[in-house]
Amino acid sequence: MLLASGLATGGYWLWQRLPAFQLSKVDVLEQVEVRGTFNAVTEEQIKEILLPYLHAGFFSADIRAMRFALLEHPWVIRASINRRWPKGVVVEVSEAQPLAVWGRDRLLVASGALLPRPVQMQVGNLPELAGDEELVGQIMSQYQALASLLTTRDMEVKRLSFDDLSGWHLELVSGIELKLGHDALLERVNRFLSLSRGLLAPYLQKVAGVDTRYGNAVAVQWKSEQE
Known part of the structure; x- marks a missing residue:
């Protein structure tokens, strides 16, 4: 039992210390859930704005930059993005009325x-x-x-x-x-x-x-x- 515990702990330690680019290869974001009532903006437009950031992976994706990119759209007044394990993000968007x-x-x-x-x-x-x-x-x-x-x-x-x-x-x-x-x-x-x-x-x-x-x-x- 002690050996198994030690292996598990060691595995976690190694995972935590993997270079970001290696994690990205494992964790490329594939699932984007978009929430909100859309009239001026479409769900497809939201996903297209976020597309350049998804290749960074689950751990390396720049959530702050993704949010700012959404807010550059003239009709988007609020945006929040949260990671969803293992390969996704949840996006909530509010439009101007x-x-x-x-x-x-x-x-x-x-x-x-x-x-x-x-x-x-x-x-x-x-x-x-x-x-x-x-x-x-x-x-x-x-x-x-x-x-x-x-x-x-x-x-x-x-x-x-x-x-x-x-x-x-x-x-x-x-x-x-x-x-x-x-x-x-x-x-x-x-x-x-x-x-x-x-x-x-x-x-x-x-x-x-x-x-x-x-x-x-x-x-x-x-x-x-x-x-």
């Missing part, structure tokens, strides 16, 4: 960044935001304020845009378009909401647009009979 569509090929995310829109990504009913890219932070802030205000059915934001000439322009899910001017945005929207619950309530389906850029009044544009 899109808030709105910006133009044809980009999406606005919660951090305020504009990211390229992945071909395979489904955007569902995301609102559309538009304006000077230098004002993206201001436009995002105004959208978030409006989104918390416009919560009833058909009153959600469909599109919000800003330009220096006409100011803010808001299109609701119902199809009604609001001209809001350059300032007092929430006050003007609240004025419309009060009218929509009162004087305009019976006629909302006939309203095409409302111009709120007047002091204490609004101008209502009605739909044509063909609509």
Whole structure:
């Protein structure tokens, strides 16, 4: 028994002291389990990013470098990697969450960044935001304020845009378009909401647009009979 124990201990000692390149030959990583909910990034893309690091082997693989490589992907905001004996790693990835569509090929995310829109990504009913890219932070802030205000059915934001000439322009899910001017945005929207619950309530389906850029009044544009 003592001899067997000594051999076992000696074998472990030798294993611990094998050069890293020899261990790599024995322990090349072959199994990559990817966890996460994927919309912007695919599991195949994750594995492709990690591929150059897998040949280092179980003990020598640079987990820190693998994580940083994943975080270089614009849509990956968090990543963790853990070794799984004997020849694998478990990868967990979190994506940025899109808030709105910006133009044809980009999406606005919660951090305020504009990211390229992945071909395979489904955007569902995301609102559309538009304006000077230098004002993206201001436009995002105004959208978030409006989104918390416009919560009833058909009153959600469909599109919000800003330009220096006409100011803010808001299109609701119902199809009604609001001209809001350059300032007092929430006050003007609240004025419309009060009218929509009162004087305009019976006629909302006939309203095409409302111009709120007047002091204490609004101008209502009605739909044509063909609509």
